[in-house]
Amino acid sequence: MQRKQREPGEELPRTGASVTRLQAMPDRVRPRAPMAPADVSPQSLNAARRMVRERLRRGQFFDPGLFADPAWDMMLDIFIAEAEGRETPVMNLCLSSQVPETTTLRWVKTLEQAGIFVRKKDEHDQRRVLVRLSPEAAKAMAVYLDGHA
Numbered sequence: 325m326q327r328k329q330r331e332p333g334e335e336l337p338r339t340g341a342s343v344t345r346l347q348a349m350p351d352r353v354r355p356r357a358p359m360a361p362a363d364v365s366p367q368s369l370n371a372a373r374r375m376v377r378e379r380l381r382r383g384q385f386f387d388p389g390l391f392a393d394p395a396w397d398m399m400l401d402i403f404i405a406e407a408e409g410r411e412t413p414v415m416n417l418c419l420s421s422q423v424p425e426t427t428t429l430r431w432v433k434t435l436e437q438a439g440i441f442v443r444k445k446d447e448h449d450q451r452r453v454l455v456r457l458s459p460e461a462a463k464a465m466a467v468y469l470d471g472h473a
């Protein structure tokens with residue numbers, strides 16, 4: 325079964341209510357200053373970006389639900405965000421993993437218990453929770469991705 329091919333720049337399907345809330349979020353609740361970019365090699369960052377592009381491209385031809393790997397999608401998203409000096413609110417992970425909010429929250433909890441994610445309240449907006457890779461997970465991701473450069 326072949327899916328409709330998306331045009332370059334065309335928006336990807338999004339998860340309903342959580343995306344609506346993210347889009348409606350006023351600028352004043354966004355972080356006021358970017359975080360310091362993580363110290364990662366350009367090769368590992370490029371490998372992560374390439375993996376995300378390949379996963380999204382695959383979704384143009386096959387039902388993305390057939391190949392769901394939300395934990396890995398979230399890890400890649402956070403790795404890229406940290407390398408670019410951006411913070412990652414939990415709700416943004418609904419977009420990157422392309423799964424419902426409840427599934428995202430379940431995976432965030434599982435990955436936090438496994439020592440891969442670290443959650444903290446947003447200093448600028450106490451309603452938001454930010455997620456980072458643990459130092460050990462960030463290092464393991466960088467080493468893994470360097471091998472895929």
